[in-house]
Amino acid sequence: MDNYHVVISDSGWKLHAQGSDSPLLSARTKAELLEQLPGYMAERTGSVKIHTETGQVEDERTYPRSADPRRSKG
Template identity: 55%
Template sequence: MQNYHIKPHDGHWDLTKEGAERASISKPTKAEILAATEEFMSERTGSVKIHLANGRIEEERTYPRSADPRRSKG
């Protein structure tokens, strides 16, 4: 399973694959990057960690949902 991170970077938000130097997607707002990530991950299996502006992890999402190893609502 691939791991991705959504983080703020130089005034915009990036979706970056763990270990990559360049962002897979970049958008001006967090709402836009979240929407673009849904589409991007629709054909991939992976985990996306969503960070707050201060860098702390706010949430983690698994795509597709059926690949989530935990039986939780989150």
């Protein structure tokens, strides 16, 4: 499973693969990027860690949902 991160950047927010700084998606706001995320991840399997402006992880999403190893609603 690949790992991705949603982080703040100089021009807004970006999604990048772990180990790379190259943006795979970018948007002016975090909300806009999160709207694009399901479409981008539709053909991929991975874990997306969503960070706050200070860099802390506030949420983690697994795509597709069936690949989530946890048996919780989260």
